[in-house]
Amino acid sequence: MPGVTPAFTTIRLDIADQIATITLDRPDKLNAFNAAMLADLIAAFDATDADDGVRAVIVTGAGRGFCAGADLSGGAATFDYDASGGWNGAESPVRADGSVDYAHPAVRDGGGLLSLRIFASKKPVIGAINGAAVGVGATMTLPMDFRLASDAARFGFVFARRGIVPEACSSWFLPRLVGIGQALEYCYSGAVFDAAEALRGGLVRSVHAPDDLLPAARALALRLTAEGAPVSIALMRKMLYAGLGAPHPMDAHKIESRAIWARGASADAKEGVTAFLEKRAAVFPDSVADAWDTFAPWFDKPEYR
Template identity: 65%
Template sequence: MTDFTQIRYAVADGIATITLDRPAKLNAFTGTMMAELIAAFDLSDADDAVRAVVVTGEGRAFCAGADLSEGAKTFDYDNRPDNPRGASPVREDGSIDYSHDAVRDGGGRVTLRIFESLKPVIGAINGPAVGIGATMQLAMDIRIASEDAKFGFVFARRGIVPEAASSWFLPRIVGIAQALEWCFSGRVFGADEAFAGGLVGHVVPADALLDTAYAMAREIADNTAPVSVALTRQMMWRMLGAASPMDAHRIDSRAIYSRGRSGDAREGVVSFLEKRPAVFPETVSEGMPDFYPWWDAAKYS
């Protein structure tokens, strides 16, 4: 899918930019946006020219949450006129098949796809980010907020619960106490509180937001080996659920051994000794080691 209608996707100088593009609706999330975001990350992973991804919103919002235009039926998929999930998981006897694909949360499909990304992902949060607008960021690696940004895990105020796998991501990022405080209250809070709570790593003036995000992306693109970055990203994220440091030691050892034999490692050392920029020869599409992926999990996108 390349003819996007609710996002924009552009690549320039090794950096892909994904822009949520429904400014009249404050970039409210829909099933179409879900599918387009997943497709955009498929594109960035497949393109060796892309070294980092920046995600932002068009207009004054990042994402105001789920599109509520269906009113009371917004989260009741079976009773919405468009029934975006297709066949119903409700059996003839009225029981629910919770394993049915139609039960799966759309926000979670997006965050799990971002989680699988081979390229580092930088969120440039330009304005209000509420509901899925807040939770879709959690699988991104670096989050930078404009001073105008606001955040809200508002689910309890809408009669639902946190989604987008945020019960896994959020406590790991900000700690369980902070995660519960924000989710229990459902209140909207500003960029300074998001920074103090560890949700974002940087708060900058609105007119400096994208420049800051691109400068971080540029630092990655210009100075690092793409295969090393792809491995590092997956090693860090997946070890958050490891039972023991021995699990990390096994993967570290395989990665160090494999990378140490690579042309990238030779170039990294020689370029340092010769005091020149490195030109790493290996690509993500062809250079990932034979033990990758090392986890046993189904694809979710």
């Protein structure tokens, strides 16, 4: 059954042909990231995960920007989370003796909360980067499965130039995507670079004319998901990412064995084999939302949320 779409103030969520499109929608601010956008995006991914009518998710921006980074309207104290109350307005993590409780929720980086939520998505995620993607506007795209860019897009890991450091779990994602040398070059220099350079560096999958970007993202989403079982695709996404950090192939063997055992007896597996033998398109009956509780304990750890 389709899920209930929440009300948003900083994004739009549209669903058509089983593809959800999340549009960052603060065009007058080049879609700069703030606490409201963080909450909206997390709610949007909660909604797409719960909706079996959604097979894949595209994220793009309204207007000429994708996301210009953190909203700097707070001035010099923008990144002073103790002064600003952090992303959730929690009480201060500074103890009476002046030491900091780094385990306190108020310490957590808002971009990281978003990246972890995108990483946890049960549906493939495609970034359609239509314009400037700087700071968190660049790092929020790293846990997406694919990044397609307009030839008008610009990227920048500008943290050193702002006196801070990379966030949004980018110190984990970026070297895995582009290699450690390229990641260090992006971050040390803080340079803003164009889509052609992003393609050469392996940051994006492809570059498109502006009017072709969303159609290309939709075509990719449909090609990836049109014939596969949604539960299988959700599991594959988890399995392959988990494998990136596994110390030994035995870890993969354990997960794969469990998944083959569980899915081999499923209605999806019976339908997939029957459809192949009957030379027809498969109609997979299993629900990601209903099935996921079986598999979540294999991947989800409370300390990773």
